[in-house]
Amino acid sequence: MPRLHAIELLPDDAGCDVVRRDWQALSDAGLPSQLDHRGTTNSPHATVVAAPSLGADDEQRARELVAPLLPVEVGTGGIALLGGAKVSLVRLLDVPDELVRAVLDLRSGLAVQHAGWLPHVTLARRVRRVDVPAALEVLGHDDAMLTLTTLRRWDPEAGIVTTL
Template sequence: MPRMHALELLPDDAGVGVVRRDWQALHDAGLPSQLDHRGTTNSPHLTVLAAPALAPEDEERASELVGGLLPMEVQTSGIALLGGVRVSLVRLLEVPDDVVRAVLGLRRQVADVQHRGWLPHVTLARRIARSDVPAALAAIGHDESVMTLTTLRRWDPDAGTVTIL
């Protein structure tokens, strides 16, 4: 399976703090956490799309359609589990309708986008055993918060680079 190129929205420092508190709580509870991912590009983010390749015109469209809506406030709205035997634990985000329309419009124009539709979320942990889900939920709690997304970036896994658009 090819590594996925991605377009991502990043929160401001306060939003980073909101997500990192969850990462730390999971880590402190001895559970998998995105805090354990030591990659230099690992940071809290909302993935707009992922695809096997992105063309320069995809970046341009993303800047026009989505980047032009920044900054934007989003609300955490719940917790979800994604996956099978082992799951990813995510916080769902409520995003403004104009952002949803822009992202879906962009996704229609990019070839081979991974996953149908768009489920706005920030990942808290990957590969959690289902038996550890109750402990994970207890660790992070259910507080809702508002975050401001301020930056659109492109992740190129082939080059190992992040580019701010």
């Protein structure tokens, strides 16, 4: 499966710390965690678009539609499971309607991986379903606020991250 190009929203340092605490708690409990992802571009983020390709026009549209809304404060809501036999464990984000509209406008007309937009930050991938109760116990139920401050573009073919 080819790696997907992406446009992502990143939190400020305090928000990264909130997410990384969850990553660390899972890792300390011997559970899968995004800390296991050793890529140099691995950082807490919310994917806005994941597509087989993105061009300069798509980047410009992201700058015009999404970037003006930053910084934006978002709440972390519940925890959700995405996937099948093994799941991704994510924290849902409660984002303002204006940002949702901008992201959906950006995604329209693109060959995106998934329809719609489910704003979230990934905590762990490939979690066995049997390990989900332990992961939920480790993470607890506290909500937090994150400030999304940066819009970036990931080009997996060139291995380049560009701040938009």
